Amino acid sequence: MSHGGPVLPSATRREPRGYPACSAHDISSADAGKNRAEVDPEQEPGMEVVADLSSGSSATTLLCRREGRLFYRKFVFGEDKDRLFAQTEHLIHLAQAGVPVTPILEVLRDEAHCRYDMPYRDDAVDFFTYLHTHTPGQNRAKLVTILDSLAASIHADAVPASPEAIDSYIQHKIVARVEALLGAGVLAPILAAESLLVNGIRMPNLPSLAGLLEPARLRELLAHDKCARVHGDLTVENIICCEEEGTSSGFYLIDPNGGNLLDTPLLDHAKLLQSFHGGYEFLVRLGSFSVRTEGRFAEVDFPGFISPAYARLKADLDGYLRLHLSESELTAAYLHEVVHWLRLMPYKLRSDPARAPVFYAVLVRVLHTVARRVGW
Structure with missing residues (x-):
């Protein structure tokens, strides 16, 4: 088996790498x-x-x-x-x-x-690069291989989440982060608006969706969550694809994340939704955008472009999830996508406050997806 590490898509992209591990040790x-x-x-x-x-x-x-x-x-x-x-x-x-x-x-x-x-x-690239250099059929097959591999290994032993784990997740990962976001001074003019227009589509603003984010309602939405070992940060840049000998699966993963409080397989699904549903990798490359507030309305406009390869894989991911998840589980997966955007917001508010309204608008748009699914 060849040990090495992936090629560099570009100096600004996250690092690719190798295949299964050895044990760690401390130095004195x-x-x-x-x-x-x-x-x-x-x-x-x-x-x-x-x-x-x-x-x-x-x-x-x-x-x-x-x-x-x-x-x-x-x-x-x-x-x-x-x-x-x-x-x-x-x-x-x-x-x-x-x-x-x-x-x-x-x-x-x-x-x-x-x-x-x-x-x-030198034969490895991240999934973002892979899917823009391969055919739709190859991309779909790779996505299915990745998700099937997780379903047959770490996700296979999922057990119902305890009420205590769900409550802790709701309080620390949703309620506390929403409260912090509602107090963000950078977003104050937008938060004061009743409605938010995102690329011309009107939807309720975050304060108007407060009822959907009440702990009791969130418990209902997460009631069917199961716990298992997860990757925890299954972005397209943490999935490394390789085609030469040495990785029989044709992919391997890097940079897992713990500390999720509720380690549900839906977190891994939601991270892929953040890419293909939310368009994260294109948002971070965003150039022009505009923000306007007027009376009861706030408007955020930005190029909503995702590549044709992303659009096709978005449909493939949706089809896979609909085949393998119940409707309540799919709704919970979108809610976990909201949590991924909530997790991102403090960093964006701190490091890139000018563009923070764009990420806020996408967060609200994803939350609106959850609201529509439950008839809110």
């Missing part, structure tokens, strides 16, 4: 003095940094070369080190459950930092 506190040199390739003898592939998280991801071989190094200093170490454990658990994931070449952690290295494969 006695080694703390040399940690930064061990973690930072620019300070490590014989190491060359080829590209910085870091995205929006606190971790740094670099494509590195040592002794003529390429590999990826992901590292973080400070309080997020434990979260990064938990990601390595998550990868190991997914691999043990039969999910194709990147191999981990080495893990180092102490009280100051954590880092792990992953192999580079």
